[in-house]
Amino acid sequence: MSSNTALQGGGPVTRRNPVSRLWNDKQTRSVIVQIIATVLIFAFFFYMVQNAIANLERLGKDFDFAFLSAPASYDINQHLIEYDSRSSHARAMTVGIINTLLIAVSGIFLATILGFVLGVLRLSKNWLTNKLAHVYIEYVRNVPLLLHILLVHGLLVHSLPKPKQASSVGDVAFLTNRGFFMPKPDPEPLFWIVGVLFVIGLIFTFLFRRYARKVQDATGKIYPVFRIGVIAVVVIPSVAFILLGMPVNWEIPELKGFNYRGGMVIRPEFIALWLALSFYTAAFIGEIVRAGITAVSHGQTEASLALGLPRKRTLNLVVIPQALRVIVPPLASQYLNLTKNSSLAIAIGYMDITATIGGISLNQTGREMECMLIVMALYLTFSLLISTFMNWYNSRIKLVER
Amino acid sequence: MNEEATQERVTHTLGDIAIKIREMHKWYGQFHVLKDINLDVQNGERIVVCGPSGSGKSTMIRCINRLEEHQRGDIIVDGVELTNDLKNIEAVRREVGMVFQHFNLFPHLTVMENCTLAPIWVRKMPKAEAEETAMKYLERVKIPEQAHKYPGQLSGGQQQRVAIARSLCMNPKIMLFDEPTSALDPEMIKEVLDVMIELAREGMTMICVTHEMGFAKTVANRVIFMDEGQIIEQNEPEEFFNNPQNERTQLFLSQILQH
Ligand SMILES: Nc1ncnc2c1ncn2[C@@H]1O[C@H](COP(=O)(O)OP(=O)(O)OP(=O)(O)O)[C@@H](O)[C@H]1O
Ligand SMILES: [Mg+2]
Numbered sequence: 001m002s003s004n005t006a007l008q009g010g011g012p013v014t015r016r017n018p019v020s021r022l023w024n025d026k027q028t029r030s031v032i033v034q035i036i037a038t039v040l041i042f043a044f045f046f047y048m049v050q051n052a053i054a055n056l057e058r059l060g061k062d063f064d065f066a067f068l069s070a071p072a073s074y075d076i077n078q079h080l081i082e083y084d085s086r087s088s089h090a091r092a093m094t095v096g097i098i099n100t101l102l103i104a105v106s107g108i109f110l111a112t113i114l115g116f117v118l119g120v121l122r123l124s125k126n127w128l129t130n131k132l133a134h135v136y137i138e139y140v141r142n143v144p145l146l147l148h149i150l151l152v153h154g155l156l157v158h159s160l161p162k163p164k165q166a167s168s169v170g171d172v173a174f175l176t177n178r179g180f181f182m183p184k185p186d187p188e189p190l191f192w193i194v195g196v197l198f199v200i201g202l203i204f205t206f207l208f209r210r211y212a213r214k215v216q217d218a219t220g221k222i223y224p225v226f227r228i229g230v231i232a233v234v235v236i237p238s239v240a241f242i243l244l245g246m247p248v249n250w251e252i253p254e255l256k257g258f259n260y261r262g263g264m265v266i267r268p269e270f271i272a273l274w275l276a277l278s279f280y281t282a283a284f285i286g287e288i289v290r291a292g293i294t295a296v297s298h299g300q301t302e303a304s305l306a307l308g309l310p311r312k313r314t315l316n317l318v319v320i321p322q323a324l325r326v327i328v329p330p331l332a333s334q335y336l337n338l339t340k341n342s343s344l345a346i347a348i349g350y351m352d353i354t355a356t357i358g359g360i361s362l363n364q365t366g367r368e369m370e371c372m373l374i375v376m377a378l379y380l381t382f383s384l385l386i387s388t389f390m391n392w393y394n395s396r397i398k399l400v401e402r
Numbered sequence: 403m404n405e406e407a408t409q410e411r412v413t414h415t416l417g418d419i420a421i422k423i424r425e426m427h428k429w430y431g432q433f434h435v436l437k438d439i440n441l442d443v444q445n446g447e448r449i450v451v452c453g454p455s456g457s458g459k460s461t462m463i464r465c466i467n468r469l470e471e472h473q474r475g476d477i478i479v480d481g482v483e484l485t486n487d488l489k490n491i492e493a494v495r496r497e498v499g500m501v502f503q504h505f506n507l508f509p510h511l512t513v514m515e516n517c518t519l520a521p522i523w524v525r526k527m528p529k530a531e532a533e534e535t536a537m538k539y540l541e542r543v544k545i546p547e548q549a550h551k552y553p554g555q556l557s558g559g560q561q562q563r564v565a566i567a568r569s570l571c572m573n574p575k576i577m578l579f580d581e582p583t584s585a586l587d588p589e590m591i592k593e594v595l596d597v598m599i600e601l602a603r604e605g606m607t608m609i610c611v612t613h614e615m616g617f618a619k620t621v622a623n624r625v626i627f628m629d630e631g632q633i634i635e636q637n638e639p640e641e642f643f644n645n646p647q648n649e650r651t652q653l654f655l656s657q658i659l660q661h
Pocket of ligand 2: 459460461581
């Protein structure tokens with residue numbers, strides 16, 4: 001009642017001009033701001049690129065990607081595809097891309113496993129394991145990554161023996177300062193059976209999971225899906241492998257002259273970069289995992305246990321799904337960091353994108369603008385791929401809140 | 403408190419022994435939280451536990467489904483003795499429901515999924531049957547229309563009623579309540595108490611830590627007063643409120659009945 005009379009008794013209504021009214025409308029304002037921002041950004045980049053091209057022209061340089069097909073005329077020690085010094089710059093770039101992808105994927109893989117282990121150790125009630133994990137995390141996080149890479153590389157190159165004095169693992173694999181030499185598998189014809197069984201196992205497990213869920217919905221019966229999956233994917237192919245008389249020949253590396261020949265080799269640069277990147281990123285992931293698990297209140301565990309759910313199911317059905325929601329977004333940014341940090345490879349001569357197209361090719365051809373744009377575009381592509389995947393995963397598990 | 407709807411006292415015949423606690427002690431490190439607890443609860447009996455903050459009420463009822471471990475004495479629930487045997491503990495937890503002060507609903511699951519999780523994974527119930535049961539209990543706590551919302555989208559009172567329904571879906575023989583209304587706004591307390599009174603009427607064995615004395619008068623067969631880790635006094639509600647024997651009980655009652 002009283003508020004009503006107050007409204008009626010109010011002073012004259014102020015008339016505002018239409019522009020001010022538009023500007024004060026929340027929706028219109030946001031649209032206008034976005035349009036202005038977009039135009040400004042495009043204008044800025046257009047100006048920058050124009051300016052760069054003009055300046056390069058003044059120096060007598062044109063903007064041209066033709067150099068990519070010219071011979072690179074430098075060697076790359078680790079190439080997973082055919083490559084020699086007569087190959088083109090484009091080919092060198094492809095080798096670099098593959099090497100970056102290799103280090104990124106294997107780094108993300110190891111860092112994730114180590115990180116989750118560290119995170120769980122950090123939460124353990126055992127004083128010693130808890131403290132050890134803590135000390136590790138604090139040490140690793142507080143020393144620059146470049147130093148880790150140089151340290152691991154130095155350790156590998158200086159502390160491992162020369163090929164002549166290689167320490168062997170059962171006379172088939174050899175640890176040397178030139179790399180880790182391992183037997184190379186050379187499958188015999190019958191091996192395809194094992195391969196086929198493995199693929200069948202994967203498909204079977206995938207389908208069986210769906211089937212098991214359907215059966216559980218319909219009858220309540222719970223199948224041990226994980227155990228059955230392990231049997232299908234690991235046990236059956238392994239047994240087949242043994243029954244077929246292990247149809248694989250191993251090409252064992254041999255010492256010829258100053259180095260080993262044959263077999264497979266993992267180079268010290270790769271090992272150093274891989275270990276340093278993974279150990280470093282794992283420290284951050286460890287903290288993320290710890291934070292994620294502690295973010296799930298103990299009340300959740302108690303409520304689940306009180307309902308009669310066993311500990312393992314409580315973990316799988318209640319704690320982990322909630323912890324993942326906290327873990328996944330920062331985990332994605334650690335994956336991006338690892339991928340971008342892999343460009344420090346250049347410090348120890350691991351030939352990734354930065355060292356090939358962004359390093360030697362750039363220096364030899366003098367095409368800074370083109371090479372840098374390519375390198376940026378490549379890292380941007382990797383990063384966007386990773387974020388898209390992680391965003392997709394995150395949206396699948398996102399928490400619905402009021 | 404909520405007299406209008408619930409004036410008439412809930413009465414029921416009592417059955418065999420549901421919970422038996424003998425000379426039970428518990429320590430947190432050096433701190434002796436529970437001292438020589440003896441308590442028998444009959445099937446169908448409804449017990450209200452009250453006492454000052456820190457007196458060990460929560461700890462005692464949490465020992466009954468072994469969310470807390472006792473160090474000395476025996477606890478036998480529905481014929482099963484609570485030891486370190488995980489199978490026994492799980493068996494007891496299946497038959498004992500618990501409702502917490504802060505609801506502890508699973509925020510990543512819908513109301514329906516909250517209610518069907520344990521029946522599906524513990525009782526191995528088909529999904530349709532579990533959902534049917536869940537719907538029955540959600541109707542009983544008067545929120546069937548919220549079944550497909552997430553807990554974060556409900557009011558406190560609604561969340562606590564879902565928590566009660568979630569426990570009931572396991573078809574428990576005993577229900578434990580730890581201050582189920584003390585995190586709620588006053589206008590929501592009644593809706594939760596009404597559900598609990600309804601449950602008592604149906605003959606559920608209940609142990610309820612609460613300071614809602616109106617509820618105690620309406621529902622309880624027995625009121626237990628705890629202080630400093632001991633059961634100081636227990637009696638029928640009428641005697642307990644009108645004629646408390648121990649002076650600590652008198653002091654406590656005078657304090658909480660003042661407002
Ligand atoms: N995990 C623990 N570690 C150490 N002491 C604890 C722990 N949990 C509870 N306590 C102590 O045990 C005593 C009893 O706690 P409890 O929670 O059972 O009290 P309560 O009667 O439920 O009190 P309230 O009415 O405040 O809920 C308190 O003094 C408390 O500080
Ligand atoms: Mg308490």
